[in-house]
Amino acid sequence: MRTLLHGGDIVAYADGGHRLLRGGALVFENDRVVFVGREYHGAADRRLDVRGKLVIPGLVNLHCHADTEAGGRLIADVGRRDYFQAGFLNYFAAPKGKTPLGARADRTRGARFALVELLKSGCTTVLPIGGADEPMVETVGALGIRAYLSPAFKSGSYVLHDDGALAYEWDEEAGRQGLERAKQFIARHAGAHDGRLRGMLYPYQVDTCSAELLRATRKAADELGVGIEIHAGQNLLEFHEILRRHCKTPVEFLEDVGLLGPDAILGHCIISTAHHLAALPAGRDLEILARTRTTVAHCPLVFARRGNALESFHRFRAAGVNVGLGTDTYPRDLVSEMRWASLLCKIVDHDFTVATAGDALNAATLAGARALGRDDLGRLTPGAKADIVIVNLKSIRIGPYRDPVRALVNCATMDDVEQVFVDGRTVVERGRVVGVDEDALLAEAQEEAERLWRTVPDWHWEKLTADELAPPSFAPLTNDLGA
C-alpha cells in the first residue's frame, strides 16, 4: 500500500541532517518511506492533504517510565531536603519491610496509560525503563508503538532507618537473577510485533548496582547485541555517594566498569563535573562521554520541577556528547519537552542564541536514533521507517509562523499532534489513539492513582497521609458562600 502526503511542510533528511521542504510530498509504501520531494507524479493508493501541517519524523523518547506516576504526582512543590532535589526518593524509599508505592502499582494499567500518552505526543519509539512484563509486550503489540523493553534490575535498594535516614541494602544474588531474567525476556521477545519490539538492558541506577553487576551487564549486552540504559548523575546525593564509594564520579565509575560506549545511554546526567553543584575541580566527565560516544537522555522538565537543570544541553553538545530527549515521569509530552530543553538551556547559559529549535528537534529525532544505532529512525528519507508524525500548526495558540520548526518547538504541544504512523500503520488519527477508549483509560488511571495515594501511610516513614505529604495548593472551601 502506497500513501502520499501532499501539500505540507516536511522535515526531510539529506546529507547528514534535517532539511525543510515547504509544501512538499512524502510517499511511503508499507513500512518504508520511498519518496520525499516537491511533487509526486506516481500512483498512490491513499492521498492525504496535509496543507497547513508539519510532517516530522516520529520522535524517539530515550527515557520514560511506563506507569501512572501516582508517586511522581505527590512531590510537586514538596519533598525532603536531604534528597538534594531528587524527587523520586520521596516515594521510592520506604522503611525496611514496607513496600514502597512503586511496587504496589498495577503495571499493566500503568503501561497502557503511559504508552497511549506517548503515542499521542508523537513518540513512535520509546524506551520505558523498568517493569517490562508479558502484558506490556501485548500492549506494545496492540497499540502499534515501537519499544525497547526489558525488566530493570539492581543489586541495591534504598531503605529508610527508623529516624528516616536513607541507606542502601545490598543483595548481589537479586541483581544476578534480575540480569538473568532480563536476558531471558530479551531472548523471548526481541523481534516481536514485526520487529517493533527490541530488547535493551536496564541496570536501574548507578548507585544501586554493584561494579560486578555492571560488568556482567556489559558482557551480556555485548553477547546479546543490545544497548544499555542506566540512571546516572540524577542528583547530588547519588553523585557524592559514588564519589565516596569509588573515589570516582558516576561517569568515571561507569567508564571504569566498561559500561560506557556508543550503545550506552545515561538517564539524566544532570550532576556531572560540568554542573556547578558538583563543586569538583578538574572534571573530565564531558570528555569521557564524548570520547566513549555515550548518549545522555535529557529530561529537562522533571528536573525543572525540582529546581535543577543540566549545565547545559548546549555545552554537552558542544563538547561532542550525543544528547537525546526523554520525558521521565509526567507529563510525557515530548513536543513540550523540546521547548523545555531549549528554554532552560538559554536560561542556564544566559545566552539566547544557544539550544535552538533545530537543536531541540535534532535531539528528539536524530540523536535518539543514533543512541539506538538506527539509521532508519528519526529521519524522513527514502529507505527510512515510515514512522511519521503530522502536527497541525493552524491554531490560535501557534498563530502566524514563518518557520514551522520554531512554531513546533516554541508554541506547539502534544495536543497539536494529529496523526501518527508507525511502520506505515496509522496509530493516532485526529489526535486519538486508534482502538483505545481514552475516556475509559483516563478513568482507570485516576482510580489506580487514588488507590495508590490511599496507601501512603502504609509506607511513608512518618506514616503521613497523601494530603499531609503533598498538601493541596489551596485550603478547602468548607462553608457555602452567598445566600
Ligand SMILES: [Zn+2]
Ligand atoms: Zn528515570
